[in-house]
Amino acid sequence: MARAASSSPPEADVPATLEAVAAGVEACRRCELWREATQGVAGEGGAQARLMLVGEQPGNQEDLAGRPFVGPAGRLLDRALEEASVPRGEAYVTNAVKHFRHEQRGKRRIHQTPTAAHVSACRWWLDAERAIVRPRVIVALGATAALGVFGKATAIGKSRGRALQLPDQAQAIVTYHPSFLLRAPDEARRKALYGGFVEDLRLAWKLAG
Template sequence: MNDFTGAEQFVPPRGGLRGLRAALPDCRGCDLWEHAEHVVPGEGPARARMMLIGEQPGDVEDKEGHVFVGPAGRLLDKALDAAGIVRDEVYLTNAVKHFRYERRGKRRIHKTPAAGHIGACAPWLTAELGIVKPALVVVLGAVAARAVVGTGFKVTEHRGEAIELPDGTPATVTVHPSAVVRSQEFRRDFGLFVEDLRRAVELLRTA
């Protein structure tokens, strides 16, 4: 694991989501800021009942500075709509706030965040959860699951199930939308993803 200092010293003790967004660009908790174009904060209502947590920004998100606006974000929008979820009513964020990538020619290829990056960035996510206090968290993919559920948790074995985060917050887990974008059986996997989100709506009603 990389020995990063972590983000805790950069997270403001007050100021709500606005304070977090203002402080994020100054974060030097790990090395990802050095090559990123933008830090990408979470977006959505401060009192959203549902929070969706993904892995990290992608190439488009890094360039634009907004969460879930690339190919995976467009697919997520379609899936949310199919599940009856209004994007503007949920809070969207990532476990890691900067884009980790490797260059191949002119292209920037996604590289999975290391455990050190996930740990270093955790104070931001903890702060978001503490401010929003969602009634339900939807965990998108293995990296997000590692960040909020713990190591060793397997998304494929528990997707769609009702679980609890370590702090007791109700949650459910599904794949990251980028996995559906890359799928060789897109129609099937998109349908399963929508089913998981519909299940999340059901869980929210009883949360």
């Protein structure tokens, strides 16, 4: 069910704390996605994390829980982080888009990829998180995340496995989104993709050290 419209004015000042980001995301009306979402989902983690992980958008479980990466993709991410010796508790985890874009089919809510306009509208919040946390390394998980981080389309296959310099002096690593691995057509392909994913996370953590 769509949420009722709000008369709240748009945010005027860049938030200075992660708490302010979370409150602003919940009140955000920069695009229409808030209407069908349960709530806004801001990032999670320390305000001085060396590593920032950026995904696409909240999924169904994240939308209900109000936390990023708690569904199937999040569980795969947790396993990969553990294998890469990256403590999730020492990373800041967020998404390029903060509301769940989906299509209602009966009782199910089917994921829909955010548009470039959604990513652009939500970049206000991602940029605010980056300015507050000031991570040494940002990992863009998938094409939508890369669009949010770089502000332009980025080919995942051509950009993987190397550090890319960002204007704010942070470095970026581009890799797959965990949900892409879950959709791999067969076990051999899934294993190969997962191995590369773990290596990308390991490289990111080494650079952040």
